[in-house]
Amino acid sequence: MTLSRLLVYQFVAKLLVMKNTEEKSKYHHGDLRETLLLVATEMLQESGIKEVSLRKLASRVGVSRTAPYHHFKDKNALLCGIAEKGFEQLHQINKCGSKLEEISVKERFYRFIHDYIQFANNNPELYELMFGRTIWKDKSSTLELRDSAYPCFQFQVDMTQEWQKQGLFNIDDNALRVSQILWGTVHGIAKLFIDGIYTDNSKIDEICDYAVRLFLSNST
Amino acid sequence: MTLSRLLVYQFVAKLLVMKNTEEKSKYHHGDLRETLLLVATEMLQESGIKEVSLRKLASRVGVSRTAPYHHFKDKNALLCGIAEKGFEQLHQINKCGSKLEEISVKERFYRFIHDYIQFANNNPELYELMFGRTIWKDKSSTLELRDSAYPCFQFQVDMTQEWQKQGLFNIDDNALRVSQILWGTVHGIAKLFIDGIYTDNSKIDEICDYAVRLFLSNST
DNA sequence: GTGATAACTAGACAGTGTCAACTTTGAGGC
DNA sequence: GCCTCAAAGTTGACACTGTCTAGTTATCAC
Structure with missing residues (x-):
């Protein structure tokens, strides 16, 4: 609107x-x-x-x-505006990945993890802003920002539910909680990379591999 | 205090x-x-x-x-000095948790996750600084900071190795990689809490529970 | 045309980190 | 005990920052 x-x-x-x-x-x-x-x-x-x-x-x-x-109440509002577009981008990436029906669920799961971390790595400063406390803490987030971010968050829960149905995770588990752990993992790894603590970018694929393995070693 | x-x-x-x-x-x-x-x-x-x-x-x-x-070259050096002490604290907490021999390995694993996230939650601003790009990116970290942080990082790898030996994780896996995933997870969850994206602090215990469950559903 | 108003400008203020030049002080060699 | 000198602390200055107030200009609705 x-x-x-x-x-x-x-x-x-x-x-x-x-x-x-x-x-x-x-x-x-x-x-x-x-x-x-x-x-x-x-x-x-x-x-x-x-x-x-x-x-x-x-x-x-x-x-x-x-x-x-x-055009912007203050600097914070401008930053929120930038982040807004970031969330639209990320949401788009997630949606695209989940649509690939020609590959297995497990591969789609890998793709989600990989694409997510890659997005953060390709746009480190943007990602930092999108998830940083600058715009989220102290209720400083704009209404418009929340309108663009929440659907993106929700989509991750929806995907988790889908993964549960397909047998990757226990169907009886709380989808929100499972999603919070999964998202926490990719977010954490992404952050450690872009903040300069994990420094070897060439190992991203291998790390994603391990993440999938640790989570799915029991399924299928 | x-x-x-x-x-x-x-x-x-x-x-x-x-x-x-x-x-x-x-x-x-x-x-x-x-x-x-x-x-x-x-x-x-x-x-x-x-x-x-x-x-x-x-x-x-x-x-x-x-x-x-x-006493400090610039503001960054001061911030590094603060973070330094934070890492010593965190290292101490990790060491204490790993010494509890009267509880099972699985419980010790839970304690690690829980204590880590709790530390971040109790000291949000300190944690933010310790792992923020302000002091890590662009090689702005002090030598002293690295001297205090790296042992703390290394200890997490050592713990992972111990967990592998005790059967929580596959002994053939690369301990560094497994540790990077685990640390990524706790770091990510901690960040999402303290940055104000996960807002319900009362759910921390439950979330830690789920994290343990997802990682260990195959073992023991 | 004529307001009304949205869009834009300049001036000002209180902050910030940090540099350079100066002053005070305490410790160590004589 | 005195003198020197470097360390520790000082003030002044500069170039930044975000944001407030008051004024100016262009455009829209009538």
Whole structure:
């Protein structure tokens, strides 16, 4: 709903900017909110969250220091906006992986673990932000962020339920709890990698292998 | 308790300073390095890493803004110093848990998981610092930090080896890899709790139960 | 056209980490 | 006991940061 309104707004804004001449005054940017999110994500991926400052962002986009405040309540809201898109991406990856019907359940389970950790590894700074306390602790998470993150969380529980039905895990176990352990595992491994404690990236496949083995040594 | 220890410590430090005359000049603090670490840890636990600034710390200790720079190269070095002590604590907890010979291996395994997550939960800000990218990424970790952290990491591998010998895990598996999965799991769950994504602390015991069950459903 | 209002700007303030230059102090060699 | 010197502590300064207030400009609805 907010998204659709946003899209309408962007469309209108672009029309307005291009209305007469392409060299229309730039006092109004036209699509500043989305541009800010894009450039901020770029800065994040390039040089880490520590280098993302509203002032640098603004100057990079070509607006004044305080312009972003008309689109985001504060810096936290901007960060939530970035994380939002991250969750949409991750959700998409999970959905794709679970759809592969030509491979066995066990392989799909491996794929989930592997793709998850790979996503974190390919987008370390984004992942750090998405699951960091900066945006989650102290109820600082935006409503929109929660709207984008919760379905992603829920999907992991749904997948676990599916795995139970297919015999990977005990059907009598509480799916939420099992999912919390599984997610904890991939999250923990991902974190240890991207935080620089596990350093040998070339071992990711092997580690995923072991994870699958430890969890499934009893099944099938 | 931390506070009382701090006060005792400061008292002793002051005693040393006042060795001869009680109104000895306070120009030299006497034990600024250790006091800084203690008070900084306090500030960290009280109100989070975001509230720990060198200037506030200095004023709280009663010295000038730049005094800490004579004992720590920069803020990062101070944070490493705090984390160092955290690792010593965690190592101690692990060692204690592994010594309980009157309970079964399986119970000791449960205790490891439980105590680990409990430690993180009791010291969320400290744990966050200890394993955060702030001090680990970009080779910013101090030599002293690594000296205190690596034995702690190694101990988890040693424990895993012990568990293998006792039949909890396949003896032929690579102990390092198994340990990486196990540690990943407890680390991930701990992080999800302290970062505010898993919110129901009352479920910690149950979650630990499930973790043990998932890993050990094949053994014994 | 005419408000109203959304979008944007500049100025200001209180923070931050850290560098350089200066002062005080205590310990060790004479 | 004095003198030196390095260690410990000081103030001033700089370049940053997020965010508030007040003012300006462009655009939309009427």
